[in-house]
Amino acid sequence: MTSDEARAHYNFLLTLCIRKAETFGPLAFAFIKEHNFNALGLTPEEQFNLLAATAEAFADEPKRYTHKLDCLQKALDILPSTTFFDPDLARQIQQDIQRLKAELDLYATAMKPERAGAQSNAPQRIIVETDMPDYFLSIAQQRAAAYFQEKYRLSKESKIAQHFTSPTRKFEPDTAAVHKEFPGACAPFVAARTGAWHVMLPFDLKISRSPEDPLDAALRIWYAKTGYSFPLRYEMGRLCSYYDDQVLDLDMMDPHLLFVSVSPLKEKNLGTVHRAVPEDVPFEIGLPRAFLEGTNSLGPYVQVGCNIKVWFDATVVSLLVQGAPDLHEYGLEGGAGLLTRTYASEKIAAYAGAGSQKWQEGLSFNFVNMHLLLLPDVSTAVIPANTPIFSLYPVTARGQYQLTDARSLT
Numbered sequence: 001m002t003s004d005e006a007r008a009h010y011n012f013l014l015t016l017c018i019r020k021a022e023t024f025g026p027l028a029f030a031f032i033k034e035h036n037f038n039a040l041g042l043t044p045e046e047q048f049n050l051l052a053a054t055a056e057a058f059a060d061e062p063k064r065y066t067h068k069l070d071c072l073q074k075a076l077d078i079l080p081s082t083t084f085f086d087p088d089l090a091r092q093i094q095q096d097i098q099r100l101k102a103e104l105d106l107y108a109t110a111m112k113p114e115r116a117g118a119q120s121n122a123p124q125r126i127i128v129e130t131d132m133p134d135y136f137l138s139i140a141q142q143r144a145a146a147y148f149q150e151k152y153r154l155s156k157e158s159k160i161a162q163h164f165t166s167p168t169r170k171f172e173p174d175t176a177a178v179h180k181e182f183p184g185a186c187a188p189f190v191a192a193r194t195g196a197w198h199v200m201l202p203f204d205l206k207i208s209r210s211p212e213d214p215l216d217a218a219l220r221i222w223y224a225k226t227g228y229s230f231p232l233r234y235e236m237g238r239l240c241s242y243y244d245d246q247v248l249d250l251d252m253m254d255p256h257l258l259f260v261s262v263s264p265l266k267e268k269n270l271g272t273v274h275r276a277v278p279e280d281v282p283f284e285i286g287l288p289r290a291f292l293e294g295t296n297s298l299g300p301y302v303q304v305g306c307n308i309k310v311w312f313d314a315t316v317v318s319l320l321v322q323g324a325p326d327l328h329e330y331g332l333e334g335g336a337g338l339l340t341r342t343y344a345s346e347k348i349a350a351y352a353g354a355g356s357q358k359w360q361e362g363l364s365f366n367f368v369n370m371h372l373l374l375l376p377d378v379s380t381a382v383i384p385a386n387t388p389i390f391s392l393y394p395v396t397a398r399g400q401y402q403l404t405d406a407r408s409l410t
Contacts, residue, residue: 001035003005003042004040006035006040006041007041007042007046009031009040010031010046010050013027013028013031013050014049014050014053016028016354017022017053017057018136018286020166020167020168021166021170022164022165022166022169022170022172022175022178023172023175023177023178024053024057025054025057025058025163025164025166026157026160026161026163026164026177026178027177028050028053028054028057029057029067029160029163029164029311030156030157030160031050031052031073032050032051032054032365033160044078044081044082045082045083045084047074047078048075048078048079048082051071051072051075051078052071052072052075052093054071055068055072055075057164058071058163058164059163059164059165060165062103062104062106062107064163065100065103065104065107066104067163068100069097069100069101069104069221072093072096072097072100073097075093076090076093076094076097079093085369090145118348122405124312124313124316124317125311125363126310126311126312126317126319126330126394127310127312127338127359127363128308128309128310128311129308129309129310129311130306130307130308130309131273131274131275131307132270132271132272132273132274132275132307133270133271133272134270134272135267135270135271135273136162136199136201136306136308138145138271139267139269139270139271140198140200140386141197141198142201143200143267143386144193144198144200144386144388145194147195147386147388148190148194148388151184151326152182152183152184152190152193153184154182154184154185157176157177157179157340158179158180158182158185161177161178161179161180162185175266189325189395192325192391193324193325193326193391196391196392196393197391197392197393198324198388198389198390198391198392199237199306199308199368199370199388199389199390199391199392200385200386200388200389200390201304201383201385201386201389202265202266202267202270202385202386203217203262203263203264203265203266203267203287203288203289203291203385204262204263204266204382204383204384204385205260205261205262205263205304205382205389206259206260206261206262206263206380206381206382206383207258207259207260207302207332207372207374207380207381208256208258208259208260208261208379208380208381209255209258209259209369209374209379209380210252210253210259210379210380211234211252211257211259214259214261215261215262215382216261216263216264216289217261217262217263217264217285217289217292218261218288218289218292219234219259219260219261219292220259220260220261220292220293221233221234221239221242221250221257221258221259221260221329222255222257222258222297222302223250223254223257223258223261224256224257224297224299224300224301224302225256225299226299226300227299227302228299229297229298229299229300230242231243231296231297232248232250232257237406239252244306257322258297258300258302258374259293260292260302261292262289262291263288263385264284264285264288264289264293265283265284265285265287265288265385266384266385266386267385267386270287273287275287275290275307276290277289277290278290291304291305292298294307298335298366300369300371300373300374301335301371301372301373302370302371302373303369303370303371303372304369304370304371304389305369306368306369306370308367308368308369308393309366309367309368309369310339310365310366310367311359311360311363311364312363312364312365312394313362313363313364313367314340314341314363314364314397315394315397315399315400316396316397316400317393317394317395317396317397318338318339318340318395318396318397318398319338319339319366319368319392319393319394319395320336320337320338320339320392320393320394320395321336321337321338321339321368321390321391321392321393322334322335322336322337322390322391322393323335323336323370323372323389323390323391324387324388324389324390324391325391326388327372327383327388328375328385330381330382330387331374331375331378331380331381332373332374332375332378332381332383333372333373333374333375334370334371334372334373334389334390335372335373337371338395339366339368340364340366340397340398341364341366367390370389370390372389
């Protein structure tokens with residue numbers, strides 16, 4: 001940018017400021033961050049005016065104060081070089097800086113209070129046993145982080161727009177400089193995705209109400225409705241019981257049929273795998289088939305067994321397991337469950353030897369599975385490999401907290 005171009009842009013920004021345009025703050029802050037004023041040939045007066053106006057434009061929110069302080073400090077530093085230097089103006093800016101620093105300290109104290117004894121409390125251990133430890137504990141979490149980073153990363157312009165608001169807004173939906181209302185800009189929205197432990201599959205999973213175009217590796221069929229489900233198989237053009245040769249009088253388009261299929265492996269980096277797989281097919285087909293054979297149904301829900309056993313202190317921590325936040329985009333709803341101590345509903349083999357290890361003392365265990373339901377108006381859903389399907393969140397166990405009416409504390 002030449003000096004003439006810089007001055008023309010400066011005049012354009014000040015015009016926006018005079019008009020109280022919502023775009024002034026984002027555009028001015030981007031100009032300040034991306035250019036060296038001295039190299040552009042702007043006078044001290046022009047630099048001061050732009051810095052002071054930009055500082056004034058920031059949203060009055062403590063999390064914006066760092067940038068606001070930076071602009072005010074730069075304006076204060078350059079003020080003595082201007083032709084309109086005034087000690088009273090310098091004092092006023094200095095007082096504004098001191099006020100903002102004090103408010104920032106109040107904000108920091110409120111957001112990060114020191115808790116007595118917090119340093120001495122050891123973090124709660126959540127121990128995972130699985131036959132695919134490298135994938136579920138490490139590789140899948142890396143894939144989840146990359147998935148959400150790519151999906152919700154904010155552009156530089158939208159990050160800048162976060163810092164500014166306008167008391168008088170105009171309808172400008174096509175003005176990119178004020179576009180800041182993205183899902184990735186909402187801290188709780190993003191934290192639910194980046195702060196959880198995600199469960200996914202290394203192959204594609206398809207759930208459909210019709211038999212057309214199943215995925216290549218394997219297919220399972222269920223008759224499934226609220227209150228009842230039954231596994232089926234397809235032979236000689238007819239639907240049969242999965243357990244015997246009973247032929248069933250069911251049409252392939254029956255609305256209660258669910259067709260669940262899997263693709264060959266899409267993720268090649270799995271690390272250690274202890275799960276038993278069929279030996280009559282290649283591993284990239286056998287592992288998805290092994291998962292599918294471990295799949296069941298719970299009424300209209302498809303239950304995908306993951307062989308993930310989680311140990312934790314159920315007197316202090318419970319584990320919330322639910323469909324990943326973006327699961328609806330694939331046409332599915334995930335069942336939510338709160339894992340406390342073991343429900344004693346597993347086969348006896350699951351309890352054999354439990355508690356025999358030293359590290360298991362004082363811990364209970366439970367199992368993380370996926371429960372998937374097609375959305376009401378969706379007939380087919382496909383979840384690509386390495387897409388977060390379920391999420392796990394540690395929460396305080398009931399009995400470790402008390403709901404209190406704030407009015408009783410005043």
